[in-house]
Amino acid sequence: MSTQPQQQATAQPDPAVGAAVKAADRAHVFHSWSAQGLIDPLAVAGAEGSYFWDYDGNRYLDFSSGLVFTNIGYQHPKVVAAIQEQAGKLTTFAPAFAVESRSEAARLIAERTPGDLDKIFFTNGGAEAVENAVRMARLHTGRAKVLSAYRSYHGATAAAINLTGDPRRWPSDTASAGVVHFWAPFLYRSPFHARNETEERDRALQHLEDTIAYEGPGSIAAIILETIPGTAGIMIPPPGYLAGVREICDRYGIVFILDEVMAGFGRTGEWFAADLFDVVPDLMTFAKGVNSGYVPLGGVAISAEIAATFETRPYPGGLTYSGHPLACAAAVATINVMAEEGIVGKAADLGARVLEPGLREIAERHPSVGELRGVGAFWALELVRDRETREPLVPYNASGEANAAMAAFGAACKKSGLWPFVNMNRTHVCPPCTTSEAEAKEGLALLDAALNVADEFTV
The missing domain is CATH 3.40.640.10 (Type I PLP-dependent aspartate aminotransferase-like (Major domain))
Structure with a gap:
């Protein structure tokens, strides 16, 4: 049995502390890969297992594993x-x-x-x-x-x-x-x-x-x-x-x-x-x-x-x-x-038994999904405007208004409590390898709903 602790309730919301953390960040932290005046980083209060939360009490299921690195989840x-x-x-x-x-x-x-x-x-x-x-x-x-x-x-x-x-x-x-x-x-x-x-x-x-x-x-x-x-x-x-x-x-x-x-x-x-x-x-x-x-x-x-x-x-x-x-x-x-804890085998099982079949069902329902690719806890959905022509949902290296479709999709994920990994015209599904079946299915349901927003940009 895993020694990973059961997911606990988020800490009591403390917006004042969150505001102070955000203010200090904006005053002094220089962020990578970003136009400094155009970003609004989330102030994170804590994390455990497959989840993290902010100072306002919002909890997110992390389908990005940070930058695809928390393979054993947070705070093991x-x-x-x-x-x-x-x-x-x-x-x-x-x-x-x-x-x-x-x-x-x-x-x-x-x-x-x-x-x-x-x-x-x-x-x-x-x-x-x-x-x-x-x-x-x-x-x-x-x-x-x-x-x-x-x-x-x-x-x-x-x-x-x-x-x-x-x-x-x-x-x-x-x-x-x-x-x-x-x-x-x-x-x-x-x-x-x-x-x-x-x-x-x-x-x-x-x-x-x-x-x-x-x-x-x-x-x-x-x-x-x-x-x-x-x-x-x-x-x-x-x-x-x-x-x-x-x-x-x-x-x-x-x-x-x-x-x-x-x-x-x-x-x-x-x-x-x-x-x-x-x-x-x-x-x-x-x-x-x-x-x-x-x-x-x-x-x-x-x-x-x-x-x-x-x-x-x-x-x-x-x-x-x-x-x-x-x-x-x-x-x-x-x-x-x-x-x-057999985590390598768990990742293989999670992919074969939960993620792949779940993602295939989702892909069939959404015209914005052109292709599903992956293995284990490492998947990507290629999002397109047109399945026949395979035109990407947004142009290569799009920014600003040209990236509106992916921005709207990402915002829909976050609003629902799913933290996605979004790059160009793709969303990647890379949860911690320790993610449970119930957590994975929760995330897939949230992803399914958010893809309705991407579908609005298809032809």
Whole structure:
């Protein structure tokens, strides 16, 4: 039986405190990805399990898991206790030393990574993990270029933002990082005019081969892919695609990097999404679900061959807080809780038995739903104006009035008590992996009602 506490009533409303929190935020906090004068952040009073609430007493069922990181839900008592215990024992220590929580976190992660990815380099988050994975690949191969996909997100630091394949890259893209973008498979909006998954896979692999040929195989250090792209749309790669990329990398001596920052640690119903496809990369980045974001932590899982490159040659990279004891203690507790409570299996069951059938029923009822995609606790609804033409409900990278349909849909979700993950013309369904069947069905009913608003914008 889960040790997750029963959802308690929200704290007594205290609008005065909420107003003070909001005022201080607006006066002093500079928010990411935002025009500062155009945002109105919700003041959060507390959270537990799959819910959070504000100071006015409004409670929200979180179908976004924060930014898809609270895989074990909010305030799991065993993880909170582990952080408290570690703080009482050793709050912080420099990364050059062997520390119990750091060593144990690395051991537990290495036990679960595929293949021989048994060395763990710790970072503070996913973007830093990508930065260091790319640096390792370049140093290991002596090459400079890195290939990454359009419709991807890899982080907001210097190299990671260049690798990113969505519009967040544009303002910061210096075009000087040796990055080349290519099209990964996505049958619903196929860039290859494919009619089925087999054609999409084969044509996407041929396109990648052609890109490598024209860029020069001997100049390419790495190919990086999100195993299952997250923010970009949860596009499940067709069977055989990732294995095909693995073969191409082997043939040309290119390092294969899988970004599991969002898809890892149970989100897909496996410890890592790579396990769904029976593929082993050379480097794998992780963050988010490794400790459900309780304390910032990320890292790179490194193959034996690449680790050997730095056996007697120093690795020229590091972070003051690499393997921070509090963060690692949270990771140890999270991984143990996931194992003890069967949370990975619960995510698989939640997806197969509740989310997928429920979402399919919803999709059939609403003309605004063009496609459903996903696995485990990781789903996306592609919203369209016209199912026949597949015209998106809002234009690519829409803002202001052009984004009115998605804004109205999102507002309807929040008004009903559902907190959605909305990006461009999609809503993602990514509740905590610990979400109960009753909670999931509650969320699906609220989503179903909110989609009536999206339907009003269809033709």
